[in-house]
Amino acid sequence: MMKRKLLLFAALGLQTLAHAVSRFPKPDFESGYQYPEVSYAIPHEHLWNVVDVVLLVVLLGVVAWAVYKNRTRVPIIITSVISIAYFGFFRGGCVCSIGSIQNVALAMVDENYHLPWVVLMFFLIPIIFAFFFGRVFCAGVCPFGALQELVNVKSFRISKPIAKTLSVIPWIYLCFALLFALTHSRFIICQFDPFIGIFRLGGDTGLIFFGVALLLMSVFTGRPFCRFLCPYGALLSLFSSVSIRKPQITQNQCVNCQLCHQSCPVDAVLPPYQNKVEEERMKSVWRVLRYVVVVPCLMLLGVFLMRLSAPRLSVANKEVRLYQLVMQQEANPDQPMPAEVEAFYAQGRTVEELTATNEKIQKDFLFYGSIAGAVIGWVIGVNLIRLTLRRTRKEYSIDARHCVACGKCFSYCPSTKGVKS
């Protein structure tokens, strides 16, 4: 770690505290004693932030080049190693696109929130790349994805019902993360980050166990975190599904050998399908009508459930917890005072002001909670509808939403072999 020591004189004197208690007068030294010089280590963030952003763009560029021009996995593996070493271990996993969702969301609604430029860059750049090239960020630039990719040995397929059910979790996680961020409560993505303890070589024991368990799982099945937990992956899948360019298994004729389907660690290669049953017109009209009824019902159910649980969820907010503690104290003044309540009275804050804050936060939780509930209902509804859609495909093709551009299928395809494009 780079340490720069700087003697701070007037430059940092802006926050000088004037009203320190002075019980004892300043000593009158007779022996010619000089006050020692006090030095403060200044943060070294700014230089590294530039390196972070430059490296992010370069690595994304390398992966995009590997997927679309070079069409091999070697550059992606090199990228993964660099990403784990730099973004993971060296930077402690805390220049993180996944967590940046919360900062950006908070900046969208709160004018007073200072959004660091590097956080905005880490949020936007992978999304822009996903819009042009698909999820190249997931392939090897994200240290979490890279770590799971490198330990992956065999990809056992998770049965379809389980995989489909689990793939809703990232959306729910995203909704809750946004709910807690927008109400100024918690950054739960950062709090429950499973890999940060591994990168920092220490931290919350439970989360490290969870991270190790995820890594053990990813030895046998591709990227469990990316597929079933990562909220940023869910966001990127939106953009990659409409991306300008999409990864192709081969540039030659598909021979339908299903090797690519076997090789894909995230089950994103769709097999060919012949839709033999032609649906009657009236039947399909009724089907669409049923969807039109079912999805709003699910959304309403989501809103109802979230509004019901909003008061309990709001406990995640510190001010709400303080309000409850103060109310307990007011109701029962004899009990020993918790440190929070003591500080509350010492700061001269009033119960009225705290009550007003509490009510505002409760309102926020009801408002954003309703939106989150509606979105969760919508996501579940749309995923159910997707299960009923069967499209005719003549050859193996990549599902751009789930493809993480790891490039495994390229080398498996027999059509590509021996033919240099």
Add this chain to the structure above:
Amino acid sequence: MKDKKDQTLDNSPIKRRDFFRRLGSIVAGGAILGIGGVGVSRVVDKEESSEFWQIDPNLCTQCGRCETHCVMPVSAVRCVHAVKVCGYCDLCGGYYRTNAKELNTAAENMICPTGAIQRKFVEDPYFEYTIDEDLCNGCGKCVKGCNSFGNGSLYLQIKQDLCLNCNECKISTVCASNAIKRVSYGTVYYLKEHA
């Protein structure tokens, strides 16, 4: 040669899907521009943007959670000593325990659990106190003593070379007095200069 059914499949639905795909691309592109635009407007000048965590000593109540809740194995919080505020007392509230039986350096008389506070005789009756930051763990016991019985020259600060600058400071989520705040680069430390 294509039969009629294949042709209709080629004509209508593919075009419709293509249209939806393009519509999706436009919406996605618009979303990027929108978020980017609002985001850029929220980014403030580097020197002024609040990117670093720091403890406001005016609010700090030395609840002791800084020592236990930092994500680092040893907390990034350290006690700092504002020498210009210090009274250089012999009987220092941040050095000796209040119930010390004898005024010597025996561990049972010292307030600091790690022996991080050292003192040096200057001249009668003054002693100079220094904090060994390698030993300090940010428990804040001395700060409490100094605030109660002295000038308040000892106070807790987050050392910016040790702090990992987490997206959300873990100590701030449990801080009893909401003393941990984001500060800007120009004011990364709170300084006590005058008594």
